Amino acid sequence: MLKLRNLSYETVVGLLAAASVILLVAPTLVILVMSFTGDFLLRFPPRSWSVRWYIELFENSPQIAASAWISLQVALISTLASTTLGTLAALAVAGRRSAWAVALDSLFMSPMVFPAMSLGLALLLLLSLLGMRPALWSLAVGHTVIVTPFVIRMVSAAVQQLNPVLLDCSASLGASRIFTFFNVTLPLIRPGLLGGAVIAFLSSIDHVPVSLMLSDPRVETLPVNLWILLDSNLDVRVASVSGIIVAITLVVILVLDRRMLGHVPR
Amino acid sequence: MRAGGAVSGYLSAAPLALLFTVAYLVPVVILVIISLSASTSGFNFTLVHYVAALTNGFNLGILFDTLVLGLQVSFATMLAAYPIGLLFMRCGPRGRAIIVFLILLPMLTNTVVRTFAWMIILGREGVINISLMSIGWIEEPLRMLYTRTGLIVALVQIFLPLMALPINASLARINDNLVKAAEGLGASRFYVFRTVILPLSLPGAIAGFLLTFAGSSTAFVSQTLVGGGRQIFMPLLIYQQAIGVQKWNAAAALSIVFAISILVIVFAMNRYSRKYLRGMDA
Amino acid sequence: MQIDRRTMLGILAGSAMAGAFPAMAQSKEVFIATYPGSVDEGFKAVVGPQIRQKFGATSAFSPMLNTDLIGRIQASRNNPPFDVAIWDNGPIITAKQDGLLEKFLESGSPNYADMPANLRDPDGFGPAMALTSIGIAYNPKKIKTPPTSWNDLWNPEYKGRVGIVGPASTLGTTFLIEVAKLRGGSETNVEPGFAALKELVANVGAIPPNPGALTTALSQGQVDIAPNFFNNVAALKARGADIAFAVPSSGLPLQTVTAAAIKNSRNPELAQKVVDLLIDPVVQAQLEAAPWIMMPANPKVALTGFNRDVGATVGDVLKRGIFLDWTKFIASRPSWVERFNREIRV
Numbered sequence: 001m002l003k004l005r006n007l008s009y010e011t012v013v014g015l016l017a018a019a020s021v022i023l024l025v026a027p028t029l030v031i032l033v034m035s036f037t038g039d040f041l042l043r044f045p046p047r048s049w050s051v052r053w054y055i056e057l058f059e060n061s062p063q064i065a066a067s068a069w070i071s072l073q074v075a076l077i078s079t080l081a082s083t084t085l086g087t088l089a090a091l092a093v094a095g096r097r098s099a100w101a102v103a104l105d106s107l108f109m110s111p112m113v114f115p116a117m118s119l120g121l122a123l124l125l126l127l128s129l130l131g132m133r134p135a136l137w138s139l140a141v142g143h144t145v146i147v148t149p150f151v152i153r154m155v156s157a158a159v160q161q162l163n164p165v166l167l168d169c170s171a172s173l174g175a176s177r178i179f180t181f182f183n184v185t186l187p188l189i190r191p192g193l194l195g196g197a198v199i200a201f202l203s204s205i206d207h208v209p210v211s212l213m214l215s216d217p218r219v220e221t222l223p224v225n226l227w228i229l230l231d232s233n234l235d236v237r238v239a240s241v242s243g244i245i246v247a248i249t250l251v252v253i254l255v256l257d258r259r260m261l262g263h264v265p266r
Numbered sequence: 267m268r269a270g271g272a273v274s275g276y277l278s279a280a281p282l283a284l285l286f287t288v289a290y291l292v293p294v295v296i297l298v299i300i301s302l303s304a305s306t307s308g309f310n311f312t313l314v315h316y317v318a319a320l321t322n323g324f325n326l327g328i329l330f331d332t333l334v335l336g337l338q339v340s341f342a343t344m345l346a347a348y349p350i351g352l353l354f355m356r357c358g359p360r361g362r363a364i365i366v367f368l369i370l371l372p373m374l375t376n377t378v379v380r381t382f383a384w385m386i387i388l389g390r391e392g393v394i395n396i397s398l399m400s401i402g403w404i405e406e407p408l409r410m411l412y413t414r415t416g417l418i419v420a421l422v423q424i425f426l427p428l429m430a431l432p433i434n435a436s437l438a439r440i441n442d443n444l445v446k447a448a449e450g451l452g453a454s455r456f457y458v459f460r461t462v463i464l465p466l467s468l469p470g471a472i473a474g475f476l477l478t479f480a481g482s483s484t485a486f487v488s489q490t491l492v493g494g495g496r497q498i499f500m501p502l503l504i505y506q507q508a509i510g511v512q513k514w515n516a517a518a519a520l521s522i523v524f525a526i527s528i529l530v531i532v533f534a535m536n537r538y539s540r541k542y543l544r545g546m547d548a
Numbered sequence: 549m550q551i552d553r554r555t556m557l558g559i560l561a562g563s564a565m566a567g568a569f570p571a572m573a574q575s576k577e578v579f580i581a582t583y584p585g586s587v588d589e590g591f592k593a594v595v596g597p598q599i600r601q602k603f604g605a606t607s608a609f610s611p612m613l614n615t616d617l618i619g620r621i622q623a624s625r626n627n628p629p630f631d632v633a634i635w636d637n638g639p640i641i642t643a644k645q646d647g648l649l650e651k652f653l654e655s656g657s658p659n660y661a662d663m664p665a666n667l668r669d670p671d672g673f674g675p676a677m678a679l680t681s682i683g684i685a686y687n688p689k690k691i692k693t694p695p696t697s698w699n700d701l702w703n704p705e706y707k708g709r710v711g712i713v714g715p716a717s718t719l720g721t722t723f724l725i726e727v728a729k730l731r732g733g734s735e736t737n738v739e740p741g742f743a744a745l746k747e748l749v750a751n752v753g754a755i756p757p758n759p760g761a762l763t764t765a766l767s768q769g770q771v772d773i774a775p776n777f778f779n780n781v782a783a784l785k786a787r788g789a790d791i792a793f794a795v796p797s798s799g800l801p802l803q804t805v806t807a808a809a810i811k812n813s814r815n816p817e818l819a820q821k822v823v824d825l826l827i828d829p830v831v832q833a834q835l836e837a838a839p840w841i842m843m844p845a846n847p848k849v850a851l852t853g854f855n856r857d858v859g860a861t862v863g864d865v866l867k868r869g870i871f872l873d874w875t876k877f878i879a880s881r882p883s884w885v886e887r888f889n890r891e892i893r894v
Contacts, residue, residue: 009455016349020430021365023346023423024372027383030393031375034386040787041767044386044393063592063608085282092279104279107286113480113532114294117501118521121508122293124623125300125518133624141289148282206377209486209501213508216620216629217579217610226378227487228611231757233585234385234764242379249374253367324890390753391769409708411770412754495714495757496893502757509619510716511882 028246035236035243042234053240061237067225073136074211074221075204078143083197085144086151091185094156105152112149119145120213127214134214139221142210147203151196158192301518315519325503325520332500333527335414336483339421340429340475343482346422347429347474351467352459355437365434373427381488384420385411388492412494420492421482428481429474436470437463472539476532483528500524576605578818581620581633583805584611584760586783587678590840595822598831605818613758614639615716621648621810631813632822634677635806636718637874638881640669643808649673650809650816657824662846666866669806676804676845677826678779678835679865681858682722683801684794685766685776697797698727701773702748710751711762711771714888719759721881722801723775724888725872730798735876738884745892755892766791782841782854793857800858802869804845 030044038048057064089108093101111119123142127134162185170180186193211221220228222241229235304310319325354365372380387393388410395407410416440463448458486501493499504524508517578599582588588611599607612620614636621628625648635643643649652674654660660668660675667676684695690709695701701710715721728734728741753771756762763780765771767789781793807826809819825831832844841854847862859865 009459013349013352016346017353020346020350020426021368023419024368024426027380027387027423028372028375030387031379031383034383041784041789042386043768044389044391044396066608081285085285088278089282092276096275100276104276104283107291108282110529111290112477113528115480115484115501115504115521115525115528117484117486117504118297118525119290119293121504121517121521122297123289124508125514126293126296128623129296131624131626133627133629141285145286145290148286202374208378209484212486212505217581217608218629220610223376223378223487226376226382227491228584230378230382230385230491231584231761233760234768238379238382242376242382245376245379249371253370253374324886385768389768389770409753412756490757495755495761498889506716509623510613510615511885512619512622 031239031242032246035239037236037239040236042236042239053236054243057237057240057244063220064222064225064237064241067220067222070136070139070219071205071222074139074143074219075201077140078147078204079197079201081140081144082148082151082200083193086148086196086200087155087189087193090152090155090159091181093152094159105156108152109149111145116146116207116209117213120210123210124213134216134219136219139211139214139219142214143204143207146207146210147200150199150203151193154192154196154199155189158189162188297518297521300515301522303515306514315516316523318516319519319523328498328503329500329524329527331497332483332524333531335417335421335489335499336479336528336531339418339425339482340478342418342422343425343429343478344433344471344475346426347433347471350430351433351437352463354434355440355463362438366431369427369430369434372423377424377485378487380424381420381491384416384423384488384492388416388420411492412496414493414497417489417493417497420488421485424485424488425478425481428477429471432470432474432477433467434470436467440466468539469543472535476535479535480528480532576603576815576818578603578605578607578631578815578822579629580607580609580822581617581630582609582611583634584613584758585763585780586840587611587634587779587842590835590842594831594834594840595826598825598828599822602825603818603821605815607822611760613717618643618646618648622646626812627814628810628812630810631815631819632807632809632826634826635808636680637803637806637872638718638721638878640673640806640808641874641878644671644673648811650811650813650819652808652823653820656820657827659824659827659829659846662829662848663827664847664863664866667804667845669808674806674808674823675827677807677823677832678805678845679843679862679869680718680803680805681778681795681800681843681865681869682719682726682775682803683778683781683796684773685763685781686773686792686794687766687769687790688792689790690772694792695773695794695796698723698730698775701775702744702751704751706751706773708751708753709772710748711754711756711765711774712745712748712752712892713756713759713762713775714892715881715884716888717759718803719762719775719777720888721877721884722803722872724884725877726796726798726801735872736880738877738880742887742891745888749892778858779841779843782857783839785854786838786841795858799870800868802865802871804871 034042034044034046035053036049036051037046038050038052039046093105120142123138124134127138166184167180170184206223208223208227211224215224226238226241229238299309300306301315302311304312304314350365354362357365390407390409390411392411394410398404399407444462445458448462449455484501489499490502500520504517504520507513507520580591582591588609591609596607596609599605617633618639621630651672663675684698684700686695712723713720715724724738724741724745725735727744728738731740731744733740754765756765759777759780762774763776763784766774766776767784778793781791784791807823809816809823813819827846829846829848832846832849835842836844836849836852836855838853843855843858843865844862849862851859851861859868
């Protein structure tokens with residue numbers, strides 16, 4: 001009796017887990033298959049196969065390429081900014097219980113739950129009041145606010161695991177704070193910092209609402225461009241862009257240190 | 267050392283605080299001011315936009331529906347994430363690496379792209395319908411794209427990594443001996459799940475739930491592309507009011523109302539769950 | 549990590565610099581707002597190279613709904629994101645009222661003389677550069693008897709297979725008015741139209757967010773019959789989709805698409821030149837050809853291919869079409885949009 005119940009438990013969990021994993025992976029597989037269609041339309045199953053849409057993408061899609069470049073710049077700038085500023089801030093507030101620390105931490109974490117579309121509108125209104133048009137820097141600033149919570153969360157977790165004795169040792173041996181930071185603290189929190197940077201980068205590359213509100217033909221990001229292509233005519237090139245993103249993703253995952261990705265925000 | 271001096275201790279947070287003031291607090295304050303003004307030319311105080319946002323049955327319905335969507339997606343995502351977590355717990359290091367890889371793969375694929383995949387999967391002549399019809403399970407195509415169910419399925423997939431990773435992390439920390447001890451004492455696995463695994467993994471699940479709730483209720487791209495034109499949610503309403511019909515003040519008021527609703531729900535859930543968890547410790 | 553730290557810093561610094569000094573890379577460039585779908589593709593393929601060749605300038609095109617375009621320009625009217633845009637009959641009235649447009653320099657336009665009087669903007673803001681007609685799009689593989697009237701959408705056989713869009717788009721507004729007219733209403737009395745749409749709900753399989761998405765729904769088999777723009781249908785047909793276009797017996801609703809320069813453009817002369825280029829017979833003829841199949845406005849351009857289904861010449865099409873008087877109902881349109889969102893739910 002007991003055995004049977006345990007067996008059914010295993011089966012149920014196994015089946016459900018399999019269903020979840022299929023759910024997770026199916027879209028990526030479908031996209032990969034569809035990107036090799038030879039048709040002009042995205043029909044399933046494709047009536048013919050070819051790599052024409054990849055060729056079309058490389059030879060005949062300057063605006064998609066331009067938007068990919070914009071996205072890359074925005075993501076790199078916001079990753080750099082959020083990682084630097086976020087790490088410094090996390091060192092100040094992590095693990096502290098004072099009212100100031102809690103207030104600052106809540107402020108820095110709040111973009112995670114503040115609706116991005118509202119933030120996008122707020123930034124657009126600010127720029128409009130200043131008589132400015134959205135530009136690369138304003139996108140980068142908006143993205144920095146959006147992705148900073150990930151960095152703070154990851155770095156804070158790492159900081160809280162720091163052994164204070166090590167820092168005290170360094171100080172008692174006469175090391176300056178800055179020396180201690182670069183030679184003791186930084187190497188110890190490096191996994192958390194890198195993990196935060198990776199998640200910040202991915203979130204920025206993926207972000208739509210703020211980019212859409214601040215969209216301008218001069219600074220159209222890749223997801224916004226793809227969104228427009230999809231919303232208006234289900235362009236097959238979206239599938240080939242997706243194919244390339246998936247390929248890059250696979251390479252990145254294989255190259256990145258697995259331990260680094262093992263740290264996730266909680 | 268780190269505790270040395272109240273001011274100097276916080277000094278390293280100053281640059282980020284400055285950035286957040288300029289690029290987050292100031293814009294949000296402007297948003298509030300504009301939401302309280304009759305028009306965009308000059309400031310004339312009025313509450314009319316809030317009254318409209320909160321008494322117009324149509325707007326209120328959309329707000330409510332958006333929050334409900336967020337909750338539905340979060341619950342469904344949690345249900346989908348637990349089996350993965352339980353599998354993860356039973357696996358060795360190698361199996362765990364594979365599971366993490368499978369969870370990360372979609373997370374590293376653009377959301378717009380994943381949404382697009384769902385359009386192809388759920389369509390009337392999409393992957394599911396064509397496959398089911400060709401094996402003769404259904405005769406008429408099922409309606410999935412542009413429906414609530416279709417939207418929930420797509421959003422669950424999109425937010426599953428955000429739920430599965432923290433749940434896995436909590437489950438991985440559960441002491442295996444505890445589970446073995448319980449089983450050794452003759453407890454069934456369902457019982458062990460309910461009394462040991464579930465409570466211990468709740469912190470991770472709650473974190474995932476909050477992230478999924480905030481994320482799915484504001485997931486503009488999936489909501490419009492998979493939800494279609496008849497399901498309107500707050501992000502689209504805000505976008506349409508602002509960019510589409512240029513009612514900037516009304517859009518600002520809707521933004522504030524939406525933001526406050528989300529923040530209140532997240533705050534309440536966070537608070538309640540902390541209390542609950544503390545209660546369990548005692 | 550295998551990436552060398554110095555390389556990484558180099559990339560980061562380089563991209564930061566590129567972001568900080570966008571002006572360095574800037575030559576003469578013109579930004580044009582287009583319509584989603586084949587119009588945008590046609591502009592990218594035809595107009596872009598012509599602008600480079602004739603004026604030595606670079607160009608970028610953004611497809612968007614006219615209503616969104618007004619919002620984008622309003623958000624930074626002193627430094628607008630676009631130099632030139634094309635406009636439907638309704639939104640251009642709003643754009644004119646808001647002072648977003650620059651008058652067209654007719655004297656500087658060699659091609660303006662080609663345009664008949666009814667294709668010139670009455671307030672002098674520009675020439676029509678294309679005509680768009682609206683009719684019934686359907687999948688001939690699934691709908692065996694070609695539709696002849698808007699009333700056919702109410703056929704109970706088409707349960708769950710009809711697609712519509714709301715009056716936020718020109719397509720949706722025109723459809724609503726045409727249906728209202730069939731049921732005894734008019735441009736100013738759409739009450740019968742709304743009543744008819746409520747009855748149509750039983751047949752409606754999808755209400756996509758915009759006309760482009762409705763076209764997609766047709767090509768994907770999500771719906772089998774729907775009101776749509778002729779050029780969208782023709783462009784899909786040219787790509788091998790199972791799609792056909794029927795002219796309703798009540799007449800062929802026709803719009804003009806007006807090209808206009810945007811006020812406060814950084815390149816006002818270039819913007820005027822681009823507007824003239826858009827009505828150039830050579831450019832128009834290229835846009836008329838497959839796979840873009842735009843209905844040209846310049847009567848000098850001969851009609852070919854699918855366009856001949858609508859008329860033998862541009863003059864013919866103009867004679868055949870029904871123009872709505874958008875000034876009569878543009879003010880009530882926002883309330884129609886709201887009403888549609890509220891009442892027409894499936």
